Amino acid sequence: MISFYPGPSRIWDETATWVKEACDLGLLSVNHRSKDFAAMLSATTVSLKSTLQIPDEYEIFFTSSATETWEMILQSLPIRASAHYFNGAFGEKWYDYATWLAPKAEAYPFEINEEPVVHFTSADLICITHNETSNATQLSRTFLEKLRKSSEGQLIAVDATSSMAGVSLPWKMADIWYASVQKCFGLPAGLCVVVTSPAAAERAFHLHKSKHYNGFTSAIENARKGQTTHTPNVLGIWLCGKAMEKVKSIIEVEKSLLSRKQIWYDFFISKGWESLIQNPECQSQTVLAVKGEAEWIGKVKSETQKAGFMLGNGYGKWKDTTFRIANFPALQESEHQKLIELLRSL
Numbered sequence: 001m002i003s004f005y006p007g008p009s010r011i012w013d014e015t016a017t018w019v020k021e022a023c024d025l026g027l028l029s030v031n032h033r034s035k036d037f038a039a040m041l042s043a044t045t046v047s048l049k050s051t052l053q054i055p056d057e058y059e060i061f062f063t064s065s066a067t068e069t070w071e072m073i074l075q076s077l078p079i080r081a082s083a084h085y086f087n088g089a090f091g092e093k094w095y096d097y098a099t100w101l102a103p104k105a106e107a108y109p110f111e112i113n114e115e116p117v118v119h120f121t122s123a124d125l126i127c128i129t130h131n132e133t134s135n136a137t138q139l140s141r142t143f144l145e146k147l148r149k150s151s152e153g154q155l156i157a158v159d160a161t162s163s164m165a166g167v168s169l170p171w172k173m174a175d176i177w178y179a180s181v182q183k184c185f186g187l188p189a190g191l192c193v194v195v196t197s198p199a200a201a202e203r204a205f206h207l208h209k210s211k212h213y214n215g216f217t218s219a220i221e222n223a224r225k226g227q228t229t230h231t232p233n234v235l236g237i238w239l240c241g242k243a244m245e246k247v248k249s250i251i252e253v254e255k256s257l258l259s260r261k262q263i264w265y266d267f268f269i270s271k272g273w274e275s276l277i278q279n280p281e282c283q284s285q286t287v288l289a290v291k292g293e294a295e296w297i298g299k300v301k302s303e304t305q306k307a308g309f310m311l312g313n314g315y316g317k318w319k320d321t322t323f324r325i326a327n328f329p330a331l332q333e334s335e336h337q338k339l340i341e342l343l344r345s346l
């Protein structure tokens, strides 16, 4: 079965070899305070920075999921309030967490086929979802630039779970970026990459909220020493480094995903299928969603499954009336072509 589900999705074929290599090296038994672990962690950070073109002054640490990171950000960074822009299920869930954890939480919902409007707010943390996996929308670079310009003194945190490692991100337009690896990284779940700006670190150390083991200060302090707060997902970190060594630079990766995206949209048009996101400015580069009657959607999903392809179900309010297709880097050109041929015959 080839999984086109937008996460967890198809993993890199080399994963088994990389796991074996970690076993053979004895890496999975090393102490996480040892030199060997620190060397592996810093090598992974170096590969991430070079492949994804992350600025030198930004730092990286690891958590186990995007969900965990929502919580960590809210416990570590807001002073007065966090402001949340969202148009779908993941962004809204993060906002829900904020109503429990932030001193105050502001919601700025927007429509799926529209760019959000920038709101002037006294919140000191702005939370956005770069690629809303649930409905196949993406925030444009122009919006990120606009938001950055109008948010002096505010930190911007970005859930980039289904775009990091697939889209060339404008890192300096935000202070915290994070992604769990079961989407565009093409890796098994259980690890999340968190990228932080100097301003984010400064805020964290200034507030120094130390009532949670899982805070930003502890994560950043440890990362600077080549360590982690607790015994981490050593295998996950190793695999992340291996995947980043394997893939081409993010510019190349993005180019190939963009051309595949175009092939898919041309195909939908040729079939007269309706994509959920009509406005090209709002379309995701890494997740596609097709809309239709529940019965037809069900048929497409079951026919493709019979042929060995797993499509993504709709999510949240689009559960029965859309299906989703991952356009992630680990899905091969030939697999996309086979799936398109199959769908053409339906």
Ligand SMILES: *Cc1c(COP(=O)(O)O)cnc(C)c1O
Pocket: 007, 064, 065, 066, 067, 068, 090, 129, 131, 132, 133, 134, 159, 160, 161, 162, 180, 183
């Ligand atoms: C998948 C996803 C999450 C949740 O990731 P976990 O690793 O399960 O915590 C959060 N946000 C977005 C945008 C996602 O696509």
